[in-house]
Amino acid sequence: MNDGYKVAATSRTVQSLEKEVGISANFLPLEVDIADEASVKSAVSKTLEIFGGVDVVVNNAGYGQLGTIEELSDKETRKGFEINVFGLLNIMRNVIPHLRNKKSGHIINISSIPGFLRAFPVWPGPILPNHFYPADPAAFL
Numbered sequence: 001m002n003d004g005y006k007v008a009a010t011s012r013t014v015q016s017l018e019k020e021v022g023i024s025a026n027f028l029p030l031e032v033d034i035a036d037e038a039s040v041k042s043a044v045s046k047t048l049e050i051f052g053g054v055d056v057v058v059n060n061a062g063y064g065q066l067g068t069i070e071e072l073s074d075k076e077t078r079k080g081f082e083i084n085v086f087g088l089l090n091i092m093r094n095v096i097p098h099l100r101n102k103k104s105g106h107i108i109n110i111s112s113i114p115g116f117l118r119a120f121p122v123w124p125g126p127i128l129p130n131h132f133y134p135a136d137p138a139a140f141l
Contacts, residue, residue, distance in 0.1 A: 028047060
């Protein structure tokens, strides 16, 4: 940002972003629930309105949820997929039309090692292949 780059960043709260980054004319902190497409659409629209465009999107949202298949409820498992899979789709679905119109831009999706392993190493202990977390990051590999 000190070199003139403009950054729109999203988090669960604007305050957490301002605490970490501070306040700057080149920084747009946005509160977004990535599982809510209307929230994502609003953030993308505000970014386009204030900065005039988007060149790079970095999807790094997500969380891990530990538990074996029999320990996690359907609701808990679906919440993980809502954030880690459908949240990324919400972001891409709302930014791709802009990138396509200008015929340039990049989307970088950050995943995690368990997606590559198709299992989650537990320290100390064995690799547990019987829970859902590796499926979330694997969806974007």
